[in-house]
């Protein structure tokens with residue numbers, strides 16, 4: 001899909017190094033020894049629950065999103081746009097592309113967890129029509145710090 005000077009396509013495992021470089025450049029925390037390890041991402045890509053997309057500008061990775069679903073809800077994970085490419089609609093287009101694919105398999109609710117310090121991301125999700133829920137507290141149980 002080519003729009004506004006960028007192209008949205010599926011992530012392939014060959015993009016992994018560029019993806020990690022994008023996360024670094026974006027200041028996005030990730031788990032290189034855990035669920036963001038190359039092997040883990042490769043396994044997810046082969047499974048039925050991942051909608052991993054990237055945006056390219058002039059052949060270079062400019063943004064990425066790891067969309068997932070659990071059969072009931074869709075999730076936006078690891079959304080990132082390279083600092084020089086922000087405010088051009090790439091983030092919005094990546095999320096829309098995940099939403100469209102989820103709708104195509106009958107999933108009509110899309111969700112995202114955003115840390116409260118991340119004001120840019122909070123403003124972004126509100127701007128693209130997501131409803132904020134301050135009455136929900138996130139619980140997790142981890143096998144280890146890298147998970």
Ligand SMILES: CC(C)(COP(=O)(O)OP(=O)(O)OC[C@H]1O[C@@H](n2cnc3c(N)ncnc32)[C@H](O)[C@@H]1OP(=O)(O)O)[C@@H](O)C(=O)NCCC(=O)NCCS
Nearest residue numbers: 026079080081086087088089090091092120121123124127
């Ligand atoms: C959040 C992020 C993905 C947004 O990507 P983007 O491509 O710049 O977003 P868009 O250009 O599609 O912005 C859509 C709208 O969101 C809002 N928005 C985006 N960035 C904003 C900011 N810094 N401040 C306020 N509003 C913002 C605006 O309303 C914008 O529309 P406009 O540019 O017409 O005003 C990007 O800032 C990013 O990679 N941040 C670092 C990583 C991160 O925090 N990811 C989210 C993890 S939950």
